[in-house]
Amino acid sequence: MRTRLAIKTHALLERVFPERRVFLKSDTDTRFIRLKPGTQAIGFAGGTVVVAWAIVSTAILLMDSIGSGNFREQAKRDQRVYQERLNEISSERDLRTEEALAAQERFNAALDQISVMQSQLLQSETRRHELETGIEVIQATLRGTMKDREAAREALAELQAGAENGTALAASAGSETMPVDFLAEALTRTAEERDKIISDARDALTQARDLEVELALLKDQNDQIFRQLEEAMTVSVAPLDKMFRAAGMPTQQILDQVRRGYSGQGGPLTPLTFSTRGEEPSEDTLRANRLLNQMDQLNLYRIAAQKAPFATPVKGAFRFTSGYGYRRDPKTGGRRMHNGVDFAAKSGTPLYATADGVVVHAGWQSGYGRLVKIQHEFGIETRYAHLSRLRVKVGQRVSRGDRIGDMGASGRVTGVHLHYEVRVGGRPVNPMIYIKAANDVF
Known part of the structure; x- marks a missing residue:
């Protein structure tokens, strides 16, 4: 049975790939190489696989190049939109600051x-x-x-x-x-x-x-x-x-x-x-x-x-780079809870206490880098992380507006910024609740 199948297969290959001889002639001798149908079939299959692989690889590279170009364009568009939004937020913040100053003047009057x-x-x-x-x-x-x-x-x-x-x-x-x-x-x-x-x-x-x-x-x-x-x-x-x-x-x-x-x-x-x-x-x-x-x-x-921390820790020019809540981790890319808000400015920007209190920590802490913790009344604690320089000591009493450190990039960061947290009873809350609540008063 196997012999008959082999004979039929060989006959089919003979029709498609007839036996060929390749002559190699030199000055003194003539030789030839006989290419059997099976050898030709194997060669043809191998060539076909190589060509197919080259075509698929080229297509993948082209598609990846096209996709990368589209992604870069989309990233640029997103960056422009994000920058415009930041400019709008900055303008709104300046307006709110002017309104707060006017409200403070009315309040004093x-x-x-x-x-x-x-x-x-x-x-x-x-x-x-x-x-x-x-x-x-x-x-x-x-x-x-x-x-x-x-x-x-x-x-x-x-x-x-x-x-x-x-x-x-x-x-x-x-x-x-x-x-x-x-x-x-x-x-x-x-x-x-x-x-x-x-x-x-x-x-x-x-x-x-x-x-x-x-x-x-x-x-x-x-x-x-x-x-x-x-x-x-x-x-x-x-x-x-x-x-x-x-x-x-x-x-x-x-x-x-x-x-x-x-x-x-x-x-x-x-x-x-x-x-x-x-x-x-x-x-x-x-x-x-x-x-x-x-x-x-x-x-x-x-x-x-x-x-209570009804103030902003940064008084100079800055921009918000991350809010409170779940976000994409800048290091690992995974989804992770962000327990504060981030203010970005140049290195060395002065940072100020947002309320009266007592400094309970001033030093290095894993992840936070150089960190200042201030304990306030009503069970409230504020944290100021990634500082480049500390200007207070543990046990020191501070008032709202006192300078406590300088902005930096210490700890687990991707760039210069302040990570600011507000905790009530040990649990983190959104600091923007206090900052926005004070817009009409301070």
């Missing part, structure tokens, strides 16, 4: 106005008490004058009655008589006293009316001052409250914590109140106390804002 209005309010309250006291004295004097006038009228009536019955009185008295001149002088003196009392009463009434008008004007002025102060408090407190709520921070707990830290007797945050001297408080007193409580709350908000 409102505080100055509040201080002036508070002084005016205290002065007007003192003046009002003086006027009320003066009115009470005038009223007491008027009542005494009215009593004296009535007593004078009664004495005059008795004297007139005695003058009419002078003869009878003289007879009943025996040897004594009342001179008519003495009676006339007494009547004249009594009439003058009566006229003076009436004149003093009229003057007192006129002065009382003038004081009532002045008191009414003073009340209107106080009401206007109260309205301006209430509006200023609303304008000042509302943005701060909105800023804390936008950052997801419980405002009441934060204010209570700040109040406990500033509860010393006579401290800067001890609430002031107007005394009622044991009487029922007036509407003005209640309004004044409400305003003073709001001013106390404003001070608490301002202190709390200094202790």
Whole structure:
């Protein structure tokens, strides 16, 4: 069976590839090489495979070259779009910075106005008490004058009655008589006293009316001052409250914590109140106390804002190169969580603390390079990584705006930048929450 199949296969190869001889002739000899059908078939198959491989390889190279060109073009387009977007973000950041500065100026102007209005309010309250006291004295004097006038009228009536019955009185008295001149002088003196009392009463009434008008004007002025102060408090407190709520921070707990830290007797945050001297408080007193409580709350908000990272760690020119969240790892290419935001600028750019706090780490840490950690109030911690130089030490207290280091490329990086983190209770949160929340205030 195998022989028959081999014979058929050989016959087929003979038809397709007939046996050929290649003669090799020299000067003295002639030789030949016999090419059998099987050998020719093997050679043909090998040549076909080589040619096919060359064609496929060439096609792959061409396709790869074309794809690489398209990829480079796409990368260039993406880079242009990204650059345009960065320029837009930079312009928007500059605009927000200008708005924040304008808001800060308005805020400071409102505080100055509040201080002036508070002084005016205290002065007007003192003046009002003086006027009320003066009115009470005038009223007491008027009542005494009215009593004296009535007593004078009664004495005059008795004297007139005695003058009419002078003869009878003289007879009943025996040897004594009342001179008519003495009676006339007494009547004249009594009439003058009566006229003076009436004149003093009229003057007192006129002065009382003038004081009532002045008191009414003073009340209107106080009401206007109260309205301006209430509006200023609303304008000042509302943005701060909105800023804390936008950052997801419980405002009441934060204010209570700040109040406990500033509860010393006579401290800067001890609430002031107007005394009622044991009487029922007036509407003005209640309004004044409400305003003073709001001013106390404003001070608490301002202190709390200094202790939370409502600021940007870079004040010079920079651009955002990476946000918070999952991203493609620049080293491995895999998907990885990015626990902060990256600010890119030139090496040595100054970096600043974003809130008051205590430095708990200042040194090298794997991955972070040169790292500064600052512990703030309310369980908040900020981290500043990849620094080229450290300018603080562990245990050092810093305030917002203090320089803590210089931007660099230490640790696991692909270029010069700052990796900035905010952690609450040890868990990372998006730092842009705090930075954006402060845009309308600082």
